[in-house]
Amino acid sequence: MPEHAPHPDLGAHATGGLEAAEAAALERHLEECANCREEWVRLRATALLVPRAAPPFTVPRGLERRTLDALADEQPAAPPLRRRRPARAVVAALAAAAVLLGGLVVVSRSLDSGPTGTLELDADLRSAADPSLAASATVRATPLGRTIALDSDSLPVLPRGGFYELWFVGPGDSVASPNRISCGTFHPDESGRTHVTLHAAADPALYPTLSITTEPGDGDPAPGPEVLSARGP
Numbered sequence: 001m002p003e004h005a006p007h008p009d010l011g012a013h014a015t016g017g018l019e020a021a022e023a024a025a026l027e028r029h030l031e032e033c034a035n036c037r038e039e040w041v042r043l044r045a046t047a048l049l050v051p052r053a054a055p056p057f058t059v060p061r062g063l064e065r066r067t068l069d070a071l072a073d074e075q076p077a078a079p080p081l082r083r084r085r086p087a088r089a090v091v092a093a094l095a096a097a098a099v100l101l102g103g104l105v106v107v108s109r110s111l112d113s114g115p116t117g118t119l120e121l122d123a124d125l126r127s128a129a130d131p132s133l134a135a136s137a138t139v140r141a142t143p144l145g146r147t148i149a150l151d152s153d154s155l156p157v158l159p160r161g162g163f164y165e166l167w168f169v170g171p172g173d174s175v176a177s178p179n180r181i182s183c184g185t186f187h188p189d190e191s192g193r194t195h196v197t198l199h200a201a202a203d204p205a206l207y208p209t210l211s212i213t214t215e216p217g218d219g220d221p222a223p224g225p226e227v228l229s230a231r232g233p
């Protein structure tokens with residue numbers, strides 16, 4: 001078998017997402033393809049880390065779209081590798097990988113003796129409407145990308161299904177012409193404490209404003225109402 005790109009079903013198989021017939025066909029391919037076998041071993045090892053990396057988590061509706069949009073925004077000059085729409089399994093694997101990476105970053109941070117990476121931004125997020133609301137965010141550049149450590153004691157627990165979303169916002173951002181990149185979503189714990197590490201590819205020099213919005217969890221990818229923000233340097 002000549003070298004070829006890894007089989008597109010590997011990600012779905014690693015997370016148990018294939019139908020029995022598809023899984024059997026892929027297993028047969030793995031028996032004869034060292035190329036895919038190597039990738040399979042790597043993906044499977046990563047998939048096995050998921051339950052240990054983060055508590056069970058429902059992927060927010062719209063994450064898949066936002067993940068792809070963010071990737072497209074980050075690489076405006078790169079020619080598309082493939083023009084057809086990626087198979088659903090690949091998109092699902094990408095979304096799962098985004099969640100997984102978030103979990104792994106949290107784990108690696110909690111195992112470290114302290115924060116790693118180069119400090120890029122240390123911001124206090126405030127609300128013009130409600131001075132009792134506040135959060136602090138520390139952005140660091142690491143070899144794995146940027147991490148954003150977010151802390152708050154004042155963000156209220158949202159109604160069931162809702163969540164907060166942190167954004168890097170660039171100049172000229174508007175509803176009609178968005179110029180922002182999501183750093184991910186989060187919930188405070190039951191006691192109303194937020195202590196999370198998110199990650200994003202956006203450069204704070206290009207997207208200097210941090211914004212936290214509330215999202216009702218209705219699947220609409222447009223940002224919800226802003227609750228906190230901070231202008232960068």
Ligand SMILES: [Zn+2]
Nearest residue numbers: 007033035036
């Ligand atoms: Zn193969």
